[in-house]
Amino acid sequence: MTQNVPAQSAGSLPYQTPPPAIVDIIDAPPTPAVYVDPTHTWLLIMDRPNLMPIDELAQPELRLAGLRINPRTFTASRRGFYSGLTLKSIRTGDEKPVTGLPDDARIQHVDWSPDARHLAFSVLQNDELTLWLAAMDTARARRLGEFILNSTYGTPFQWVSDNQTLICKLRPAQPVEIPAEPLVPAGPVIQETTGRKAPARTYQDLLQNPHDEALFEIYTTTQLAAVNLTGEVTALGKPAIYAGFDPSPDGLYILVQTIHRPFSYTVPLSRFPRRAEIWDRSGRVVHLIADLPLAEYVPIAFDAVPTGPRSVSWRADAPATVYWVEAQDQGDPKTEAKVRDKMFALTAPFTEESRELLALEMRFGGVLWGRDDLALVNEWWWKTRRIRSWRFAPGADDVNRTLMFDRSLEDRYNDPGSPLLRRNEAGQAVLLTTDEGQTLFLRGAGASPEGDRPFLDILSLADMKTRRLWRSEAPYYEQVVRLLDPEKLVALTQRESVTEPPNFFLRHLKGESLTQVTAFPHPTPQLKDVQKEMIHYERADGVNLTATLYLPPGYDPAVEGPLPLLMWAYPQEFKSADAAGQVTDSPHRFIRVGWWSPIIWVAAGYAVLDDPAIPIVGEAKEEPNDTFIRQLQQGAAAAVEEVVRRGVARKGHMAVGGHSYGAFMTANLLAHTDLFAAGIARSGAYNRTLTPFGFQAEERNFWEAPDVYFAMSPFMHAHQINEPLLLIHGEADNNSGTFPMQSERLYDAVKGLGGTARLVMLPHESHGYLARESIMHMLWETWQWLEKYVRPAVE
Numbered sequence: 001m002t003q004n005v006p007a008q009s010a011g012s013l014p015y016q017t018p019p020p021a022i023v024d025i026i027d028a029p030p031t032p033a034v035y036v037d038p039t040h041t042w043l044l045i046m047d048r049p050n051l052m053p054i055d056e057l058a059q060p061e062l063r064l065a066g067l068r069i070n071p072r073t074f075t076a077s078r079r080g081f082y083s084g085l086t087l088k089s090i091r092t093g094d095e096k097p098v099t100g101l102p103d104d105a106r107i108q109h110v111d112w113s114p115d116a117r118h119l120a121f122s123v124l125q126n127d128e129l130t131l132w133l134a135a136m137d138t139a140r141a142r143r144l145g146e147f148i149l150n151s152t153y154g155t156p157f158q159w160v161s162d163n164q165t166l167i168c169k170l171r172p173a174q175p176v177e178i179p180a181e182p183l184v185p186a187g188p189v190i191q192e193t194t195g196r197k198a199p200a201r202t203y204q205d206l207l208q209n210p211h212d213e214a215l216f217e218i219y220t221t222t223q224l225a226a227v228n229l230t231g232e233v234t235a236l237g238k239p240a241i242y243a244g245f246d247p248s249p250d251g252l253y254i255l256v257q258t259i260h261r262p263f264s265y266t267v268p269l270s271r272f273p274r275r276a277e278i279w280d281r282s283g284r285v286v287h288l289i290a291d292l293p294l295a296e297y298v299p300i301a302f303d304a305v306p307t308g309p310r311s312v313s314w315r316a317d318a319p320a321t322v323y324w325v326e327a328q329d330q331g332d333p334k335t336e337a338k339v340r341d342k343m344f345a346l347t348a349p350f351t352e353e354s355r356e357l358l359a360l361e362m363r364f365g366g367v368l369w370g371r372d373d374l375a376l377v378n379e380w381w382w383k384t385r386r387i388r389s390w391r392f393a394p395g396a397d398d399v400n401r402t403l404m405f406d407r408s409l410e411d412r413y414n415d416p417g418s419p420l421l422r423r424n425e426a427g428q429a430v431l432l433t434t435d436e437g438q439t440l441f442l443r444g445a446g447a448s449p450e451g452d453r454p455f456l457d458i459l460s461l462a463d464m465k466t467r468r469l470w471r472s473e474a475p476y477y478e479q480v481v482r483l484l485d486p487e488k489l490v491a492l493t494q495r496e497s498v499t500e501p502p503n504f505f506l507r508h509l510k511g512e513s514l515t516q517v518t519a520f521p522h523p524t525p526q527l528k529d530v531q532k533e534m535i536h537y538e539r540a541d542g543v544n545l546t547a548t549l550y551l552p553p554g555y556d557p558a559v560e561g562p563l564p565l566l567m568w569a570y571p572q573e574f575k576s577a578d579a580a581g582q583v584t585d586s587p588h589r590f591i592r593v594g595w596w597s598p599i600i601w602v603a604a605g606y607a608v609l610d611d612p613a614i615p616i617v618g619e620a621k622e623e624p625n626d627t628f629i630r631q632l633q634q635g636a637a638a639a640v641e642e643v644v645r646r647g648v649a650r651k652g653h654m655a656v657g658g659h660s661y662g663a664f665m666t667a668n669l670l671a672h673t674d675l676f677a678a679g680i681a682r683s684g685a686y687n688r689t690l691t692p693f694g695f696q697a698e699e700r701n702f703w704e705a706p707d708v709y710f711a712m713s714p715f716m717h718a719h720q721i722n723e724p725l726l727l728i729h730g731e732a733d734n735n736s737g738t739f740p741m742q743s744e745r746l747y748d749a750v751k752g753l754g755g756t757a758r759l760v761m762l763p764h765e766s767h768g769y770l771a772r773e774s775i776m777h778m779l780w781e782t783w784q785w786l787e788k789y790v791r792p793a794v795e
Contacts, residue, residue: 015054015773016780021526021603026051026595026775028523031501033082036492037116038423040090040484042136043504043517044119046110047084051595051772057764061732063205064216066268067153068734068766071178072127074171074219075151078770081106081124087139090484090492090506090517098134100141109155114427115163118229122149122156131157131168133229145231147171150222153269154243157227161251161426164229169222172239176218181211191265198296199693199701200266202737207265216263217241224256226281236283243274249426250319253286253348254279255312264294271295276312278322278350287350289324300694300701302382303333303363309344315394316428317369320348323357325364333383343367343377345394357399358392368419369394370431374461376404376419385409385575391461404464410579416466417444417457420483434486438462443480446471451534452586454479456491456509470509477588478505492517496590499528524593529553530602534587537642539634544581547612547639549648550591550602557647564791565607565649567639567676568598570662571614571632573624573697580615595775596768598657604783606790607648612639614665625698625705628712629672632665640675653677655790657782660684660738660767661696663727667714667746670721678724678789680782683738683767686746687715691737718749724756726785728778730765738767758785 017023027050035044061077062069070077085098085107098119101107106124113120119134129149134141148171149156157168189209207213224236224245237256244257256279259272276289295306309324323345329337341364343357358377365378365387372395380387387409392401405416420441422432432441438461446453455471469489472478478495481504489509496502501522506515522528531551539545555563574580593599598608614635618624624631636656643649656676658666663684670679688695688709692702702709710716729743740761747759760781762774769775 015777017776018779018783019604022600022779022783023776024526025524025593025600025603026772026779031520031523032086034504034518035110035112036090036482037112038114038427039116040482040492041116043088043090044110044112045086045088045095045518046082046107047086048080049083051775052770054764054771054773057771057774062215062219063732063734064212064219065207065263065272066203066205066270067216067220068205069152069219071219073124073129074148075124075129076153078766079108079151081108082110083107085110085119085121085134085141087136088518093517096139098139098141100134101132109151109157111157111159112427113159113163114161114423114425117163120144120157120159120166122151129156131166131227143231144229145227145233147225147227147233150220153220153241158245158247159427160226160247161249161428165251166227167236167245167247167254168225168227169242169245170225170233172221172223176221178218179211179214189265196297197299198266199300200296201300201693202691202695202739203266203268204734204736204739206268207263213261213263216269220259220269224254224283236281237279243269246314248314248320248322248348249316249424249428251426252281253320254281255314255322257312262294264296267294267296271298271306276309276324287346289322289346299332299334301333301699302697305331305341305363307331311364314428315345315369316426317371317375317424317430318347322346322350323367328359333381341379357394358390358401362386362388368421368431369428370433371437372396374431374433374437376431377401380409382409385579408576408579410574410576412445412447412579412582412584413449415444415447416459417442417455419443419459420456420480432483432486434458441469441483441486442466447582447584449583451583451588452477456480456483470507472588475588476500477586477590478507497588498532498591501590501592527591527593527599527603530591530599531555532587532591534583534585535642535646536583537638539631539638541634543577543615543617545613545615545635545638546583546585547642548585548587548610549643549646550599550608550610551648552602552605552607555607562644562648562650562653563605563607564786565609565643565654566598566601566680566786566790567609567612567636567654567656568662569612569614569636569639569656569658569665570660571616571628571635571665574615574617575619575624577615577617577619580613580617584613585611595779596659600779601782601786604786606786607643609639609643612636623698623700623705623708625708625712628708629668632668633673636669636673636675651675653790655680655786657681658684660735664714667721667725668712668717670723670725671714671717672720674723676723678726678785680726680728680785681743682728682778683730683733683735683743684727685738685742686713687742688713690739690742695737715746715749718746718755719753721750721755721757724758724785724789725750726758726760726781728760728762728781730762730767730769730774732764733767735767 030048110121241259278287290309312324315321329335346354362379362381365380373393389405390401420432421429442457504517616624657680663681666681750757
C-alpha cells in the first residue's frame with residue numbers, strides 16, 4: 001500500500017524503511033574481499049560487515065585540510081574494516097581461519113610481507129589502533145608491541161624487504177594537550193592576494209583559522225619507528241607530518257616526505273609545502289631531494305602540474321635508485337614547450353648529481369620497471385586525449401626510447417591492455433616477462449561492439465607483435481587476476497555471469513581446464529531471475545548509444561504492457577564522436593545490487609534503464625560543454641524512444657535520476673525537457689557559478705565561459721522545472737563542488753517559484769552514504785516519490 005509523502009515545508013521525520021523486499025536486499029551479507037599473496041600460494045578472504053549504524057557515523061569528526069579525522073582514535077574517520085580473516089590455499093582449496101584476534105576486531109591496513117610468511121594488519125579497538133602480525137605456518141595472530149599507530153594521513157606502516165622489519169607511524173608517546181577553540185577570537189582571519197593568479201577548484205574541509213592549523217598539526221604529527229617481529233621499537237627521526245615513508249628495495253634507505261608550514265586556507269594538504277629526503281635506516285638524512293613551496297599557483301587545467309620534483313619514488317627493480325619528474329613548462333599547459341616533463345634518477349649513495357633519464361613531449365603518466373634494459377613509461381595530454389607508451393633502458397648510459405603504443409585515451413576498442421606485474425624478492429611490483437625477458441603479458445578489458453571481453457595477450461619485444469593467449473567467452477565475464485605460472489600458463493581468474501556471482505578459478509590457458517577455488521554464494525538470490533539486456537540505439541545526430549535494461553522476472557511487455565521506469569545515468573565528456581559511441585560494459589556481468597544501484601527498484605516492480613550513454617562531445621577545437629544541453633536532450637530522448645519502442649515503458653511516464661554529476665543531469669533534464677514524470681537527484685551541484693574555477697571535465701573558468709556556466713546551471717532555469725524533483729544530500733558532503741548548499745538553494749528556488757520539490761538532508765552523511773538508517777531512509781524517500789509520481793501514471 002502506497003503511503004502519502006509528508007508535505008510539510010520544514011521539519012524532521014524519524015528514519016523510515018522501504019518495503020521489506022528492498023530491506024532484505026540491502027541487508028544481504030556482503031561478499032568477502034580477497035587478497036592474493038605475493039607467492040601465489042594463499043587467498044586471504046576478508047569478511048566485511050554490513051552497513052554501519054548511524055550512531056557510529058555520528059562520532060566526533062574533525063575536518064581539516066581535506067582530511068576527516070576521528071579525534072578519539074587518531075585515525076581517518078569513515079573508514080571501512082574487516083571483521084575476520086581466512087586463508088585459503090589456491091592449489092588445494094584448504095582453508096584455515098586466522099585465530100588469536102580480539103573480540104569484535106576492526107581490521108584495517110592488511111599487507112603481506114614480501115616473502116608472504118607473515119601478514120601485518122591494524123586492529124582498531126578501545127579507541128586505539130594497534131599493529132598485529134599473523135604467521136602463515138600457524139595462522140595465529142598476535143599484537144606486535146605496546147605502541148599505538150596513527151592513521152590520520154596515509155597508511156600507518158610499510159614492510160621492509162628484509163621481511164623482519166616494518167616502518168610505522170606512531171602516536172607520540174607523550175600525549176599532546178588539545179587546545180580548546182577560543183570562545184572569543186583574538187582578531188579577524190585575514191587572507192591576501194597580491195596580483196599573482198592562484199585559481200583553485202572548489203575544495204571542501206579546508207583549514208579556516210589558526211585553531212584549525214593547530215589541530216591539524218597535532219593530529220597528523222607522528223613518530224616514525226622501525227619495529228621488528230618481536231615488537232622492539234627503534235625511533236627514526238623526529239616527530240613530523242609524514243606524507244610518505246617508503247623503504248628502498250634493498251631495505252637500506254627510506255624515502256621520506258614531510259608536510260610543513262606555511263599551511264593554506266584555499267587548497268588541501270596535498271598542496272602544502274613538502275620536503276622530500278632520503279634517510280638511512282638510523283633516521284639520518286643522507287640526501288635532500290627537494291623542499292617544495294606551497295602550491296597555490298597551479299593552473300586549473302588537467303594538464304597542469306606543480307613545479308619542482310614530483311612523483312618521487314624508488315625504482316622498483318633497483319636496490320636503491322630514486323627517480324622523479326619535473327615540469328619543463330612551469331607546469332602550465334598554456335606555455336609553449338617542446339618538452340613538457342623530464343625524468344631524473346639518482347642512485348645510492350646519492351653523492352653525485354642526478355642524471356636525466358627521459359624527456360617527454362607530454363605529461364608523465366606513470367612508469368613500470370623491469371630491469372636495467374627494460375622499463376615502460378606513459379605520457380599523456382588531456383586536451384587531446386592522447387596517450388603514448390615508450391620502452392626504454394634505464395640503466396643505459398645513453399637512454400633511448402622506442403614507441404610501443406600511440407592512441408586515444410577515449411578509444412577503448414583499441415586499448416592494447418596493461419602489462420602484467422609480479423612481486424620481486426623485495427616486494428616491489430615489476431614487469432612480468434618470459435622467454436628470457438623478451439616477452440610481456442598484456443591484460444585488457446577487451447572492449448568491443450558486443451561488450452567487454454577481457455583478454456590476455458603476449459607481446460614480443462623483438463618485433464612488437466602480439467598474440468592472443470585467451471579471451472573471455474559468453475555467457476561468462478572472466479578476467480585474469482594473476483598469472484601464477486608464466487611458463488605453463490596457469491592463471492588465477494575471476495569469473496561471473498548474469499546469474500553467478502564472481503568467484504575465483506584456476507585456469508590452464510593451454511588446455512582450457514578450469515578448477516573452481518572459491519564458492520561465494522549469490523548474495524541476493526531473490527534477484528537471480530531478473531532479466532538483463534544490453535540494448536543499442538542511436539542519437540538523433542548519429543552517435544551510437546548503449547544502455548542496460550533490467551526487467552522483473554517473467555515480465556513480458558506484450559502480455560502485461562508497459563511498466564513504470566527509472567532511468568539512472570551519468571553524462572561523460574568526449575573529444576571524439578566515434579569513441580563516445582563505443583560500448584562500455586558487458587552483457588554477461590553479474591547483477592550485483594547495492595544501495596547505490598537503481599537495479600534495486602526491479603524488486604519493486606519497476607523497469608530500470610541503467611547507465612544509458614549520455615555522451616557530451618566536442619570535437620577538434622569545440623569544447624563538449626558548449627552544446628551540453630542540446631546533447632543531453634538528444635541522449636535522453638533517444639533512450640526514452642527506445643524503451644517506448646520496446647513496449648516496456650510509456651513516453652512521459654518515467655523517472656530520471658542520478659548521483660553527483662548524474663543529479664546535475666537530472667535537474668537539467670527536468671528544466672529542459674518534458675520527457676519525465678519526476679526526478680531524483682542525489683548529492684548534486686546545480687549552480688555552476690559556485691564552482692567558478694572548473695567542474696567535472698570543464699577546464700575554463702566562469703569568466704572565460706560565462707554563457708556556458710549559466711546555460712548548464714539548472715538553478716538558473718529553476719522556473720522551467722515543472723516536474724516533481726526529489727533532492728537528497730548528505731549534510732557533510734566533502735566532494736569538490738557538491739556543497740550541501742547546492743541542494744538547499746535549488747530547493748529554495750523551486751519552492752519560491754511554485755514548483756514541486758522535496759529536500760532530504762541526511763545527517764552526518766558525506767558524498768557517498770554509509771549509515772544503514774540513512775540508506776534505508778533514502779530508499780524510502782525514493783520509493784515514496786516513485787509510487788506517488790511515476791507508478792500512477794501507468795495504471
